[in-house]
Each structure stands twice: as structure tokens, then as C-alpha cells.
Amino acid sequence: MTLSQPGKWEKYFWPVLTAGIFLVFWHYAVIASKSNVFPGPWKVLGGAQELMRKGVLIGYIRDSLSRVGVGYGLAMLLGVPFGLTLGWYPAASQVVNPVIQMMRPISPLAWIPVAIVLFGVGNTSAVFLIFLASFFPIVVASMNGVRNVPSMYRRAGRNFGLSPGKLLAKVVFPAALPQIIVGLRIALGIAWLVVVAAEMLAVDSGLGYLVIDARNSGNRYDLVIAAMIMIGVIGLALDLIFRRLEQIKSIRWGFRLEA
Amino acid sequence: MSPWVRIRPALFILALLGIWHFAVVSQQNRILPTPWETVTGIIELMQRGLLIKYIVASLFRVTWGFVGAALLAIPLGLAVGWFRRTEMAFNPLIQILRPISPLAWIPISILWFGVGDVAAIYLIFLASFLPLMMTGINAVGGIPQVYINAGRNFGLSGARLVIRVLYPAVVPQLIIGLRITLGIAWLVVVAAEMIAVNSGLGFLIVDARNAGNRYDLVVAGMVMIGMIGLMLDTLMRSLEKSRALRWGYSED
Amino acid sequence: MTEEKVKTPAAKAVKTKLRATGINKTFKRDGTETSVLENVELEVAQGEFLCLLGPSGCGKSTLLNICAGFLSPTTGTVTIDGEPVTGPDPRRIFVFQERGVFPWLTVEGNIAFGLAKLSKAEQAERIAHYIKMVGLQGFEKAYPQELSGGMKQRLEVARALAVNPDMLFLDEPFGALDSITRLIMRGELLRIWEAERKTIIFVTHDIEEAVQLADRVVVMSARPATIQTIVEIDIEHPRDISSPRYLELRDGIFNEIGLAHKI
Numbered sequence: 001m002t003l004s005q006p007g008k009w010e011k012y013f014w015p016v017l018t019a020g021i022f023l024v025f026w027h028y029a030v031i032a033s034k035s036n037v038f039p040g041p042w043k044v045l046g047g048a049q050e051l052m053r054k055g056v057l058i059g060y061i062r063d064s065l066s067r068v069g070v071g072y073g074l075a076m077l078l079g080v081p082f083g084l085t086l087g088w089y090p091a092a093s094q095v096v097n098p099v100i101q102m103m104r105p106i107s108p109l110a111w112i113p114v115a116i117v118l119f120g121v122g123n124t125s126a127v128f129l130i131f132l133a134s135f136f137p138i139v140v141a142s143m144n145g146v147r148n149v150p151s152m153y154r155r156a157g158r159n160f161g162l163s164p165g166k167l168l169a170k171v172v173f174p175a176a177l178p179q180i181i182v183g184l185r186i187a188l189g190i191a192w193l194v195v196v197a198a199e200m201l202a203v204d205s206g207l208g209y210l211v212i213d214a215r216n217s218g219n220r221y222d223l224v225i226a227a228m229i230m231i232g233v234i235g236l237a238l239d240l241i242f243r244r245l246e247q248i249k250s251i252r253w254g255f256r257l258e259a
Numbered sequence: 260m261s262p263w264v265r266i267r268p269a270l271f272i273l274a275l276l277g278i279w280h281f282a283v284v285s286q287q288n289r290i291l292p293t294p295w296e297t298v299t300g301i302i303e304l305m306q307r308g309l310l311i312k313y314i315v316a317s318l319f320r321v322t323w324g325f326v327g328a329a330l331l332a333i334p335l336g337l338a339v340g341w342f343r344r345t346e347m348a349f350n351p352l353i354q355i356l357r358p359i360s361p362l363a364w365i366p367i368s369i370l371w372f373g374v375g376d377v378a379a380i381y382l383i384f385l386a387s388f389l390p391l392m393m394t395g396i397n398a399v400g401g402i403p404q405v406y407i408n409a410g411r412n413f414g415l416s417g418a419r420l421v422i423r424v425l426y427p428a429v430v431p432q433l434i435i436g437l438r439i440t441l442g443i444a445w446l447v448v449v450a451a452e453m454i455a456v457n458s459g460l461g462f463l464i465v466d467a468r469n470a471g472n473r474y475d476l477v478v479a480g481m482v483m484i485g486m487i488g489l490m491l492d493t494l495m496r497s498l499e500k501s502r503a504l505r506w507g508y509s510e511d
Numbered sequence: 512m513t514e515e516k517v518k519t520p521a522a523k524a525v526k527t528k529l530r531a532t533g534i535n536k537t538f539k540r541d542g543t544e545t546s547v548l549e550n551v552e553l554e555v556a557q558g559e560f561l562c563l564l565g566p567s568g569c570g571k572s573t574l575l576n577i578c579a580g581f582l583s584p585t586t587g588t589v590t591i592d593g594e595p596v597t598g599p600d601p602r603r604i605f606v607f608q609e610r611g612v613f614p615w616l617t618v619e620g621n622i623a624f625g626l627a628k629l630s631k632a633e634q635a636e637r638i639a640h641y642i643k644m645v646g647l648q649g650f651e652k653a654y655p656q657e658l659s660g661g662m663k664q665r666l667e668v669a670r671a672l673a674v675n676p677d678m679l680f681l682d683e684p685f686g687a688l689d690s691i692t693r694l695i696m697r698g699e700l701l702r703i704w705e706a707e708r709k710t711i712i713f714v715t716h717d718i719e720e721a722v723q724l725a726d727r728v729v730v731m732s733a734r735p736a737t738i739q740t741i742v743e744i745d746i747e748h749p750r751d752i753s754s755p756r757y758l759e760l761r762d763g764i765f766n767e768i769g770l771a772h773k774i
């Protein structure tokens with residue numbers, strides 16, 4: 001607390017320092033353990049280059065992203081309006097909410113056998129799993145978003161003579177938006193977590209498949225870790241896009257902590 | 260509430276079960292079970308003693324992985340969050356590691372710990388560690404300065420400031436973080452059990468399918484997973500309702 | 512307030528309680544420096560009630576935080592009883608509007624917060640005494656979220672008084688209260704001050720409030736804040752707020768700040 005305000009250079013200095021220490025530690029830990037299976041950072045870099053050269057990396061990234069895109073996109077298109085409706089009509093949510101609460105804690109991966117029966121092994125199954133995994137969090141966030149809109153705003157809107165449709169579009173939706181966006185971001189994180197798992201079990205392409213395949217076909221742990229790092233980097237990028245959205249001024253008010 | 264209003268959710272569930280039943284029955288070569296077959300599946304599992312055994316196995320893994328992660332990650336997160344510079348130092352590393360699906364660690368955990376309980380516990384530990392550490396960091400960062408100032412004004416510093424001001428100020432946020440993370444841990448244990456061990460509810464699902472397409476047991480397993488997940492969530496939420504903590508969740 | 516109150520001599524104690532000399536404060540943000548306080552010199556006597564008055568955001572709160580030891584000045588020193596201020600101290604308590612009450616403690620728990628060193632019996636006695644003084648009887652076990660803004664404010668004052676400090680810093684303590692509660696709270700504060708004669712520094716942007724309460728009103732200019740003038744309020748308590756002297760002093764300050772007192 002008594003320390004001075006960090007300078008600008010420190011914003012880069014400290015992260016680079018930790019990352020450096022981490023890599024050095026990793027390097028020497030591998031050497032010290034005399035493991036010939038677990039790779040050091042250099043071998044992982046080599047593995048990543050190999051994947052790039054063979055051109056599989058881009059293809060797998062595209063596969064994973066397109067599965068998330070379709071499954072998550074569908075969940076968003078259906079989940080947000082559904083959640084808004086439930087939030088808008090308390091009677092509807094009273095009826096539907098218990099079912100949602102019961103479905104939600106079922107691990108999306110537990111659906112894998114059912115997905116395979118319904119859609120066979122392949123892309124559709126994976127997309128279905130991602131849809132399931134993101135649908136419920138999005139519905140719940142949208143529903144709570146509408147419910148938590150202060151009644152003051154609704155009254156103000158009605159006072160200015162807005163019709164129910166306009167009230168929803170101009171007052172309730174913008175007021176609920178910050179919470180909805182938080183829900184969407186969390187759901188995207190879950191979708192990214194699930195796509196990797198689904199690809200390990202149900203399909204034969206994508207980054208999750210790469211992880212399991214690199215291990216099964218010849219214990220190529222350098223490729224396993226290279227794939228894991230790609231998963232981390234892409235997940236981070238997706239998260240950052242959403243955080244950008246949260247920074248937009250007309251949305252940001254919802255995130256400001258009141259002092 | 261009128262009786263009609265109170266009964267509506269139950270009627271809706273009944274309607275869904277009816278749709279499920281007739282959708283299954285209308286198939287020619289039906290693989291998926293009807294709701295009733297699912298119930299008999301659960302009863303069969305209970306009679307064979309598998310249900311309790313698998314539930315205990317899953318909960319055992321979640322407990323060790325989750326509690327271990329909580330004990331390490333929360334104090335670490337609180338310590339890192341207290342200093343601006345350590346937060347700067349760790350944040351990028353955490354942000355990159357966090358979106359790595361815990362399941363992607365399966366090959367590594369099998370390499371290190373072999374197929375078995377320890378590998379599964381390690382995966383749950385990993386899945387819980389970073390979210391909990393982030394919770395700790397954010398919780399410390401979110402303490403209003405006015406509480407710290409008031410504490411110092413009454414002559415507190417060091418350990419006593421931590422115990423009497425910082426700790427109570429972060430508890431509500433920590434409990435929210437613990438609840439969300441427990442949900443993730445529950446999701447991961449099922450997946451880990453599908454791949455890395457041969458007991459537990461996740462294993463039940465995969466095994467019932469592979470050994471003879473017993474889809475009634477698959478769905479029975481799913482229902483149990485849902486019910487226990489709901490129970491864990493309710494348990495954590497009941498903590499949030501305790502009177503001394505409720506202030507942290509008020510909307511005003 | 513009783514009618515036949517013995518007239519106390521105007522609080523012009525000889526002994527200096529707090530002395531601020533050559534206070535400057537600049538904040539650095541995004542590479543630019545902003546000067547908030549310029550060359551502030553201030554003396555506060557033992558047992559005095561002093562108001563810092565100025566427009567919102569002028570830096571009077573910063574000055575108060577420096578006096579309390581939460582901020583250190585860029586240059587200059589503050590001494591209390593001759594000792595330099597290096598940090599906060601339980602002998603002088605800062606009251607932060609109602610935001611400083613701890614939401615995780617009950618009314619009793621909040622008042623007991625600074626009393627850890629006392630025996631249980633003594634604690635109970637102090638708690639009961641101050642709960643009665645601020646009129647929170649019946650709410651001993653309540654949590655702050657169950658209290659109104661005014662009650663939270665009184666709770667924070669009670670918590671401050673319970674440790675028996677010899678100085679109080681109040682930062683716009685009644686700003687968030689409705690006007691009726693605010694009037695009552697001013698009366699309460701004066702009653703407590705007259706009974707216990709703590710040295711009080713009170714920050715406000717409300718001219719009427721300053722003139723009703725203070726022995727001296729320190730009028731501060733807009734940022735960077737300097738002391739524009741110090742007005743002595745030579746009216747005995749209880750003050751008649753329609754007396755010619757009150758109006759004269761009040762309008763003098765209005766003029767000083769550059770506002771004609773007309774709407």
C-alpha cells in the first residue's frame with residue numbers, strides 16, 4: 001500500500017519476468033527429471049513449427065472454431081430471445097425455470113452417448129454438445145438480466161409512452177445487456193472448454209483431437225503441449241474480444257463498481 | 260399463490276416427460292430409453308450397489324481436487340491480488356493457462372500419475388485452481404479502500420487487519436467463486452471419468468454404452484449427474500444466504 | 512438542547528491541537544501532474560470545532576485525509592500534539608459518510624470494532640452507552656443493510672466515539688442524508704461535542720451547515736485549493752439561525768465564494 005504507483009515500463013517488465021522464470025524453471029525441471037517423454041520448451045516450439053509446416057494446425061484450428069461458431073451461435077440466437085421472454089413474463093419463468101435448473105448441472109459431456117445416438121459420430125454431435133453447453137448459461141443470464149432491470153427504468157419508459165414492444169427494445173434490453181454480455185462471455189468460455197473435450201471423444205479433427213492423437217500415436221508430448229498452448233491462446237483471444245465489448249461506453253456503465 | 264399456479268411447473272415437467280416418452284416410442288428401432296425405463300435403470304443400479312459406489316467415487320475425486328485447489332489457490336490469489344506488481348506479473352500467465360480446457364491436460368496427467376484416481380483428482384485440481392486464484396485476486400482488488408482505511412484508523416495492521424477486515428470483506432466473493440468453480444469441477448470429473456478411470460458416474464455412462472448399448476443406464480447416469488450437480492449448487496447457495504454474508508450479494 | 516444552558520466561553524483554547532504547515536499535494540495520473548492543494552497553513556485549537564468549506568472536488572477531502580494520515584503531503588508537515596502525523600491512529604477517528612460501516616458486522620459488532628483491548632464487560636457497557644447516545648436501541652443485532660442511511664451514519668459516529676478518540680475527522684458526514692435527518696444529526700453532533708469537547712474537523716460544501724456548527728469556518732478556493740479566508744463564527748450555541756449576526760456571517764461567506772444569496 002505504501003509502494004509507489006507502478007510505472008509504465010512495469011506493465012511489461014513483470015509479466016515478461018514471470019514468463020521468463022517460468023520457462024527457465026520448466027526447461028531445467030525437464031532436464032533434472034531426465035524424462036525422455038515430457039518435453040522442454042524448445043521441443044514444444046519445434047513441435048509447433050512441425051505442426052505449422054505440415055499445415056494441420058490451421059486446419060484443426062479452423063475445425064474447432066467452426067464447431068464453436070455454429071454451436072455457440074445457435075445457442076446465442078435461440079438462448080437470448082428465450083431468456084428475454086422468460087424474464088419478461090414471470091409466469092413463463094415460473095413454469096420453465098425448474099426444468100432449466102435441473103438440466104443445467106448435467107455435464108454437457110455426459111450427453112456424448114446421447115448425441116452419438118441422435119447424430120452419429122461426427123461434426124453434428126460436437127456442435128450439439130457445444131450448443132447444449134452454452135445454451136443454458138445464456139438463457140439464465142438473459143433471464144436474470146431482464147429480471148434485475150430496476151422497475152424504475154420500466155416506469156420511466158412507460159411514462160414516456162412506450163408500447164410494450166418498444167419498452168422491451170429501448171429500455172429493458174439495453175438495461176439487461178451488460179448482464180447478458182457477461183453471460184455470453186462465460187458461455188463462450190464453457191463452449192471452448194467443451195469443444196476440446198468433445199473432440200477428444202467424438203470426432204477426428206480439431207485441437208482436442210490433436211491432443212489425444214499426438215499422445216496415442218507415438219507419445220508425441222511436444223505436440224500435445226503445443227496444441228494445449230494453442231488452445232490457451234485462442235481461448236484468451238475469444239475472451240478478449242468479449243471484454244472489448246464490455247468496454248463499449250453504452251454498455252460499460254453496468255460494470256462500473258460503485259465506490 | 261393459487262393451487263393452479265403452484266402446480267404449473269409440475270405439469271410442465273410432466274408434459275416434457277410425455278413428449279420424451281412418445282418421441283422414443285414412435286421410433287422403429289429404439290435405442291434411447293423412455294422415462295420409465297430410466298427409472299428402472301436407476302433402480303437396477305441401486306440394487307447392484309453400483310450407484311452408491313460410483314457416486315461416492317465421483318464425489319471423492321471432486322472433494323480432494325476441489326478442496327486441495329481451494330486451500331492453495333485462494334490464499335495465493337489473495338496474496339497476489341494485494342500487490343499491484345505481483346498481480347501484473349501473474350495475470351498474463353493465468354490468462355493463457357485458464358482457457359486451456361482442463362481435459363486437454365488428460366494426456367499429461369496420465370503421463371505423470373498413470374491411469375487412476377490421482378490423475379482424475381489432478382485434473383479437477385487443475386480445473387479449479389485457476390478460477391479460484393482469479394477469484395482471490397479479484398476479491399482483494401474489489402475491497403473498497405474505505406474499509407481498509409477504517410480498519411487502519413482503529414489501529415489495525417498486518418495479521419489483525421487481514422483477519423478482521425480483509426478476510427470478512429472478501430468472503431462473499433470467494434463463496435460465489437467457490438460455487439461457480441464447484442460447478443466446473445463437477446463438469447470435469449464426469450469427463451475425466453469417461454477417459455481416465457474405471458469408476459464413477461462418468462465411467463458409468465461410457466461403460467453402459469460400450470458394454471451392450473444399455474442406454475437406459477446411460478440416461479440414468481445423466482439424471483444422477485444432474486441431481487448431484489443441482490444438490491452441490493444448492494448447498495453452496497445456502498451458504499450465500501447466511502445472514503452475516505448476505506450483504507455481499509444485495510442488489511442496492 | 513436545554514434552554515438554561517450555561518454559556519460556555521467561545522472555544523478559544525490556547526493549546527494548539529493540530530498544525531499543518533506548508534502543505535502541497537500533487538497527484539500524478541497518466542504522466543500529468545495535478546496540483547490539488549497549494550501552500551495550506553492551518554492551526555486547530557484543542558477542543559475546537561472547525562469546518563472546511565469549499566466547492567465539491569476542490570481538495571478539502573484531500574486535506575482532511577492528509578491530516579488523518581491516510582495520505583502524505585507532497586511537501587509540508589502535519590503535527591498533532593507536536594508529533595508529526597505518519598499514519599492513521601486510533602486516537603483520532605475518521606468518519607467516512609456512512610460508507611465506512613462494515614457490512615459484515617452487526618450494529619454491536621461495528622461499535623465493538625475498536626474496543627478489542629477492553630474486557631467483555633467494559634465493551635458491553637460502552638456499546639450500550641453509545642447505542643443509546645445515537646438512538647439505535649433495538650437494532651443491536653441488526654446488520655447495516657437493514658438500517659437506513661441516517662442510522663448507518665449515526666452508527667459510524669457511535670463507532671468512532673466508542674474508542675474515546677481526542678479528535679474526529681468528518682468528511683461530509685451528513686451529505687447523503689435527507690434534510691430533516693441532517694438537521695437532527697447536526698444537533699446530535701453538537702450535543703456530543705459540547706459534552707465531550709473533542710477536537711473536530713468537519714468537511715462540508717454546505718454553507719449553512721458550516722455556519723451552524725463551527726467555531727471557525729475555513730473557506731477554500733476551487734482547485735488547486737488554497738485557504739481563501741477564515742471566518743470566525745462568534746455566536747453562542749444554541750444558535751438562532753434567524754438572528755442578524757448569523758445571517759450576516761452566512762451572507763459574508765456567500766459573498767466570499769462569489770454567490771449572491773438570492774434565487
